[in-house]
Each structure stands twice: as structure tokens, then as C-alpha cells.
Amino acid sequence: MTRTDLLDPLLLLGADQQHIVTRAQLRRLGVPSGTIAHRLRPGGPWQQVLPRVICLQSGRLTPHQRLRAALAYAAPKGRSARPGEVLLTGEAVLTSAGLPSAGHPADLGDVDVLIAGPRRVSDRGFVRIHRAAGPLPGGFERDDGLWSTTVARALADLVPREGGRRRFRALCAEAVQRRHCDLGELLDQLLTRPGALALPQVAQAVEDLTAGVRSVVEGEARELVRGAGLPEPLWNPVLFLDGRFLAVPDAYWPQACVALEIDSRAWHLRPADHERGLARANRLTAAGLPVVRATPVQLRREPEPVLRELRTLLATGPHGPHARIGWRRAR
Known part of the structure; x- marks a missing residue:
């Protein structure tokens, strides 16, 4: 096999596989073991990255090359x-x-x-x-x-x-x-x-x-609420007002018609989600539901004012349009 005959399939193989190949593939292409050893020499153009797995270039592997090399190593x-x-x-x-x-x-x-x-x-x-x-x-x-x-x-x-x-x-x-x-x-x-x-x-x-918890901060809030002896709310329920969609608050106590909204840019998927969270709280307030707002920092460092407000609202409920609110659990 001439040098051109040898390199052409190697170039194609390297392009298709991000330059990650196995010794078995090289042998099937007719690459002599001496050639493999020479190219794997210290300072050579190839590198052994795992047993039986070779990268047809030197230098640090890309994240994709590491994944491909791992799969090649684990293959039969x-x-x-x-x-x-x-x-x-x-x-x-x-x-x-x-x-x-x-x-x-x-x-x-x-x-x-x-x-x-x-x-x-x-x-x-x-x-x-x-x-x-x-x-x-x-x-x-x-x-x-x-x-x-x-x-x-x-x-x-x-x-x-x-x-x-x-x-x-x-x-x-x-x-x-x-x-x-x-x-x-x-x-x-x-x-x-x-x-x-x-x-x-x-x-x-x-x-x-x-x-129904869907984020770390909601999980921490759940621990806080339970530790304070408050009733367990619904987490992320879908609320309806007179049968029409109203909002999905972070937490909701149906027996008192009280919602909890945790405001944090860090825990929303995109900046637009933060704005939607604020709009959601405003819809709940406009519908007559009392909404307790808190940030993750408040819940971690100074939760007592938030818990005190919740205790008061839960003890004096139900509030607002209680009989008109329906709900469905988070899915």
C-alpha cells in the first residue's frame, strides 16, 4: 500500500470520527503496526488516549473527542x-x-x-x-x-x-x-x-x-415550611378562577387561599421567566389572592418575617375568592 493509499482512508476515517479511531480500525485499513508505533512515539503526530483507542492528532482532546473515545474504549x-x-x-x-x-x-x-x-x-x-x-x-x-x-x-x-x-x-x-x-x-x-x-x-x-417541587430553592422552602410546623402546601399547582386558567404559583394553601412566590432571577430558566414570575404574582393579587413574596436569600438568612406572614394569613383564611378557585396538582 502506498503512502497516498494509506493516508486517504485515514483522513476520511478521522473526519468522520473526529480523529478518534481504534487499533482494530487501523488494522482493517491495512496500517502496519510499525507505522502505528512510529506515529505514537513521544512527540509524534498521534496519541494513545485509552487502551485500544488512538487520536490521529496531538494536543488536548475536545469534549466531543473524549466522549467518542470513551464509547470506542467500551465497545467490544x-x-x-x-x-x-x-x-x-x-x-x-x-x-x-x-x-x-x-x-x-x-x-x-x-x-x-x-x-x-x-x-x-x-x-x-x-x-x-x-x-x-x-x-x-x-x-x-x-x-x-x-x-x-x-x-x-x-x-x-x-x-x-x-x-x-x-x-x-x-x-x-x-x-x-x-x-x-x-x-x-x-x-x-x-x-x-x-x-x-x-x-x-x-x-x-x-x-x-x-x-410537586421543581427547583432547589422550592425544595429548601419546603423544608423551611415543614420545619416551622406550617401545613404542607401544594407545590406548583395549576390554579383556575371560575374554571379558567389563572396561574401556577410556587406554593399554594388551598384551605386558606394563600400563595407563596419565590422571586429569584438565579432560579428561573431565562430572564423572561423572571418577568413572567412577577406577572404571575400580579395576576394572583389582582384576582384577590394574598401572595407572600420572598427571595432565596430571605428564606435562608432571615426566614422568620416570611413565616410570620404565612402563619397569620393561614390562621385568618380563607381569603379572597376562595370558593371560586380550583386547582390541579403539578405533573
Whole structure:
């Protein structure tokens, strides 16, 4: 094979796969082992990034190259993975989904990969292996050509390695709030994982999500309300006035017709969401419902004035158009 014959397919392979290849692919192209070794020499144009996985360029890998290299490493030896045979999961999926608490893809440390249980492959380098108890769940091909689990499955696979209760609660709430997964789908993934409910971070997330909590700050407010001995409100219910949609407050006590709105730019998805939150509180007030407003800082540092106002309103209710207000729980 001439040098031109050799380089043309390599250039094509590198372009299709972001310059990430396996030794098996190189051998199938007829690249001699001596050539591979020479190009992998210190200071050479190629680099070994994982066992059996080579990058056809030097320098730091891009975030996409690291994901592709992890999938290539976890594929069965001697061949490329078939579509859906090896899947990204855990942090790799959550950062790509854009969940704020997951961080930026460029800052991803280890790459989580899901494989079928019986295969013999272990953690290596920046790759963390997860094993499916049965057949691999249905994955999907992303826009970048990589195969991934769903966000709900990625959260469930993260459970054994994520001990932070606050962060896990945030990830679950963000996934549901941003509609990356349905609440039922996420609960199914968490509740069917053996022993998961015995873990405090999972138990807390499941309890909050089931109650209707959709953000970390709402979860903290829920803890505050319960700790103060106040009745449990509905979280994020859909309210109707005379059968017509009114608003979705952060919390609502139906027996007293009192709403709680937590005002914070930091916890809304976009600046426009903050403005909609203010408009929502104004609609509730215009309809005659008393609305207690608070910020996350108030709830954390000086909650007593907020709790005192809630106690007074709850004790003196029902208020406003109580009989005209209907509601539906958060989904």
C-alpha cells in the first residue's frame, strides 16, 4: 500500500470520527503496526488516549473527542460498537443536556458509559463503566452522532456515585422542569433501582418531586415550611378562577387561599421567566389572592418575617375568592 493509499482512508476515517479511531480500525485499513508505533512515539503526530483507542492528532482532546473515545474504549474488542450497543450515561448526558447543576461539557471529568452486564471491561483513565442489569435500555443517536441513554436513565445511573443530596435534588428538579424527562419516567427509573430509596439523596429527590417541587430553592422552602410546623402546601399547582386558567404559583394553601412566590432571577430558566414570575404574582393579587413574596436569600438568612406572614394569613383564611378557585396538582 502506498503512502497516498494509506493516508486517504485515514483522513476520511478521522473526519468522520473526529480523529478518534481504534487499533482494530487501523488494522482493517491495512496500517502496519510499525507505522502505528512510529506515529505514537513521544512527540509524534498521534496519541494513545485509552487502551485500544488512538487520536490521529496531538494536543488536548475536545469534549466531543473524549466522549467518542470513551464509547470506542467500551465497545467490544476487535470491532466498532453497533448502534445503541454502548451508551453515554450519567454526567456525560446531563452536561450535554444543559442542566445548570451538571456544569459545562468542557469541565466534565469522568465519562460515564453504559454497557451490557456480562461484558468484561473495567474503568480506565477517564472512563467509568456502568453495567445494565439486563438488556441495554433503548438509547438514541444524538445530533453529534453519539449514542446516549435518556436523561432519566442517566440520573438513575448517577445515583451510586452522587452523594450530594442538594446537587442530586437540583439535577432531578432541573431535568423535570426543563422537560428533559417526564416525572413518571424519572420516578420509574429511580424507584426500580435496587436499594436506591435507602439512599438519602434519592429519598429526598423522590419525595420532593412527588410533592410537586421543581427547583432547589422550592425544595429548601419546603423544608423551611415543614420545619416551622406550617401545613404542607401544594407545590406548583395549576390554579383556575371560575374554571379558567389563572396561574401556577410556587406554593399554594388551598384551605386558606394563600400563595407563596419565590422571586429569584438565579432560579428561573431565562430572564423572561423572571418577568413572567412577577406577572404571575400580579395576576394572583389582582384576582384577590394574598401572595407572600420572598427571595432565596430571605428564606435562608432571615426566614422568620416570611413565616410570620404565612402563619397569620393561614390562621385568618380563607381569603379572597376562595370558593371560586380550583386547582390541579403539578405533573
